[in-house]
Amino acid sequence: MGNHMNKHLAMVAVTCLAATSVNAEGLPERIKSAGKVIVANQPNYPPMEYKDPATNELMGVDIDLGLALAKQLGTTVEWADIGFEQMISSLTTGRVDLIHSGMSDLPKRRDTLDFVDYMKSGAQFYTTFARKDEFKTLPNFCGKTVGMSRRTSFPDETVKWSAANCEAAGLPAIKVVGTEGSADARAQLKQGRVDAAVQGSETLPYLLNLEKNTYAVVGEPFTAVYQGIGFAKKDTELRDAYAAALQALIDSGEYKAIFAKHGLEGTLLDGIYINGNAVK
Template sequence: MKRLFIPTVLAGLMASTCVFAALPAAIKDKGEISAAIVPNYPPMDFKDPATNKITGLDFDLGNALAERLGVKIKWQETGFEQMLSGLTTKRVDIVLSGMTDTAERQKSVTFIDYFTSGPQLYTLAKREDLKALTDLCGKKVGTSRRTTWPSEIAAWSKENCEAAGKPAIVVIGTEGS
């Protein structure tokens, strides 16, 4: 059984014309939704360097949700590690910050997958030795350890590098790197 339902309720209410009436009493009584955000993941959520104000897709989505629901949104900057505990202990009503939907996380919260991503690899244009993905075999790559990307890259490497007799891609910052 999922312990949290507010994100699911909010998504369902987006299409309703009488959304305020359908909000949970705790949010109606407060007149606001408190949203956890970690503004360090552009373009999803980050601070504008010129103004130091939070911006990004998640920020815009949260503001639009609150407006549609007829309540204010109270942004709470938090550490990534505190987002789920903030939700489960009801310090926040919703998390609006980039997080991968995993089976382990689904044990305590409900996800609405409104955006799908995966590993993206970038290099300098002047790197003549990297023309195809398999050119990464045996090379070191960096990625966020808080995502599923290290395991996704490792699986791709096993299938496309190691299976072809090439050295594995080494993900920096993970075990064995």
């Protein structure tokens, strides 16, 4: 009996503790009782998520923001390292609670997911530092061979951009090369197998800083997309709790501080957007 009573008291104490954080009451019951959110993340996308080569510790914008949001919600994060292709099925089958891994909030993904958007980025052309003078403006890429990860939306977007800005102007089309990932595109660029590459604008400041005088960014991003935290369609309670927690971090200035730490102030949003639409 005594043991049973102690357990009960301990549970009451835990519940009271959780309720003191701002939004714990907004969390679904399963998360409250588990005391954690399981978050799909693949740490191969610096500066969004990556492992510190020295300590193997998870780092990046998504990691810092993910931990701050969970803290705001009075819970903890268990990161689940899942390949990008498996993330959506892991979410819909309930293996993870949400996806927070540099995922673009694309209309075609909204059939299965709801997104709480937290930054803006876009597809951006870059080339080698040695060849930067050949590419003064974006139409200079017309007729050139450009590498980019085939797992992203960049190949489709580049073909579309080329149709509107190269072919429509009587210039040759960009030759799009789908690579194994962004690192593969960079390797092919360095080897001279492609003339240029396309990557998410949010990743390029980190890259330029890491490998000085190796690459040159050309022009502005040629698409505009939001990155979002993905939730299962039926999980509106968790989605709304996260939206409220993000608003609290925006209000406190912590949101801005996280992005400033990673040199990405230019990607900040001015408020809460769900599935690309501002929430009034």
